[in-house]
Amino acid sequence: MSREKLLEKLKMKAVEPKHGEQFNDLLRYVFNITRHDLQSVGWEEGEIAQAKLPVLEQADVLGWFNGDQLVSQLAVYPFQVNIFGKAYEMGGLTGVGTYPEYSNLGLMNKLMRQALANMRERNQSISYLYPFSIPYYRSKGWEFISDKISFQLKDTQLPKLRHVPGNIERVTIQHPDIKRVYDRFARQTHGAMLRSELAWEEYLRWDLEDMTAGIYYDSRNEPTGYLLYWIEEEVFHLKEMIFINQEARDGLWNFISAHFSMITSVKGYTYTDEPLSFLLDDGEIKETIAPYYMARIVDIHLFVKQYPFQSQESDIRLTLALHDPMLEWNQGTFTLTVNRQGEGQLGKGGGTPEAELDIQTFTTMLMGYKRPTYLQRIGRLHAEESSVHLLERLIQRQEPYFSDYF
Template identity: 30%
Template sequence: MIRTLEERDYSQSLQLSEYAFQYKLSEEEREQRSEQMGDQKIFGIFHDDHLAAKLHLMPFQTWFGERMIPMGGVAGVATYPEYRRNGYVRKLLLHSLEAMKEAGQFISMLHPFYIDFYRKFGWEVFASYRQMTVDQKELSPLSTATCTIRREGVTKEVMEAYDRYAKKHNGMLVRTDAWWKKKEDQWHVATYHADEMEGYILYTISEGVMTVDEFLPLTPGARKGLWNFICQHDSMVLTVKVKLAEGEVLPLMLKNPRIKVEDYPYFMARVVDVEPFLKTYLRDKETFEAFTLKVVDQHATWNSAVWHLSVNGVERRDGSPADVEVGIKELSAFTFGFLSAADLEAMGHIDADEVAFLESVSTTRQTCFQDFF
């Protein structure tokens, strides 16, 4: 039987996390984690009052262009070895889908320990990132206009810059002040200023390696200026590693573009409740030819239906012939903008005559996700 953990269960939850993810918390960290649990729903399966498996469900919002969408973040999924292969994680995931639907969180995200495992339950990769590794000898500045770089904390300008960048993409986390506070405690912040603040980086330096975890330019000048600031560390570091959003053009601008650039499939997403999600998604579409969409979702049966999509909205029409049939994980990757209709056809998920229907409602924004939970 699944039940929601109470404060008296938090110690067991922390012990399971320490065992499963192989770390040890200090007493201060245990207190901080316990406080954070009050803002989460933690579902657990118990054996004789002993916690056997658990799943954390966190309430978030994500940017979908200019709109904010309620999202359920799945994290901390863990089972003790002696209780594995009993289907406990499956039960917890299905329970979380029902809980998210009830809470009005009509999309979900998670960081997978193994991508194919979560695909079985309808989640699909929606965001990847590129890591650029540059040796000290390749740290060559680019020409740039006069500007100012400031090393400072997380300011209101930094938060606003993030939001401006996020609204150009699908899937980025809506960050609270508390979330930003964690960023400030863990990274250095450098900002680029011309007439106004036009971008920033979050970075650390340790043992001869500069790691840029967030490279966020809003203008071409900021892209050059922030890179030049990174190059100014050439006397301090042997290697620079820069985490870049998919589609970021910086590697091509370097004087020697033949550097190591690795692609990492990163976060996964899932549409939890098709009807309200599609209603929100289609608000950006001023005109397209109406069509019917059959969604197949074996784990969230409320989604398995034929939906009529038009500029007037979304209507359930079970029994009607469908112009397009698609699984929930493919629909999720498509609507976020990670896979195109042509990609779905190339992968064998839809037929050639279905491509045009989906293309008519495709998003023009790229996906991006810069966080972790």
């Protein structure tokens, strides 16, 4: 069949719960998930279909159909993230895949354009995703906004016990105080997911059944930190460590160090720009940094309107030339105005642009992952020094934290 006739047969429409089996079959095919993979994390055949029903019921799932057969798809979760203290509606892109016999027909490009338009209608001014192909998603307007640091330390490198007034309680991973601590943490941490029930389900979906939790309670019996972990073959695997203050951090590390006689090493992850090695007495540990999640601004006008710029001594105006490979409403010349309170507006038009950049650079810059000075130095931001200095003054200095996966 010719390419043109095949395209005529295809129809884009919503993927509904009744298409659940096809949705899962396509996911498993494109991500090469086998029955053995599912069983290794405690899943039985058929359970993944039931587990993914919330996606089809709560997310915006679009697909191309050849008759009744689903051949290409993507899903957008309705999430929220904290951006410099403001709660933003975020479209979490996932479940992206096309059967190989339908590749190179432009199907995914059209699905993405429609999904981004739908995000804009739902006031989701930013989108996050985990990239399975970095060049591909960069070409669609996404850019890195967070890192993941993997670490491994030997039992002899565990930190010495520090006195803390509180105590640790071991509990199941469903304990309500875990969500209480995380919510408090996320609302004071730039870039973090504000986890809804759906976000929690996704975060814990593939975890082993024998994973457990430890919660740190301070002297007033308030939960201020927790860790999720499991022990396997004398290795302490740390999935997540969340703490509100240094006392809770010390208490959690005391708990890990108490396993000295049971383990030979600790493996885990951090998601900040603070390497663990600096905090240890013996800092000669193995740490590997890798870029983690990507994001793209969906609607520049709404994003800037919500964005908390740094307060200034006087009102500021800056004319920008923006480029977006997917969305026409993000392209052109715009004038950014920011008042003394740090409230911004982006208007269409203006004089000669004082800075030129693409949506990828605009996103990573406003998220604080890369600074304007650095972006100018590597040729991603084209601007005079005065404009770069102005952007440096406007954008807060804090790198994003993001530890979720969906």
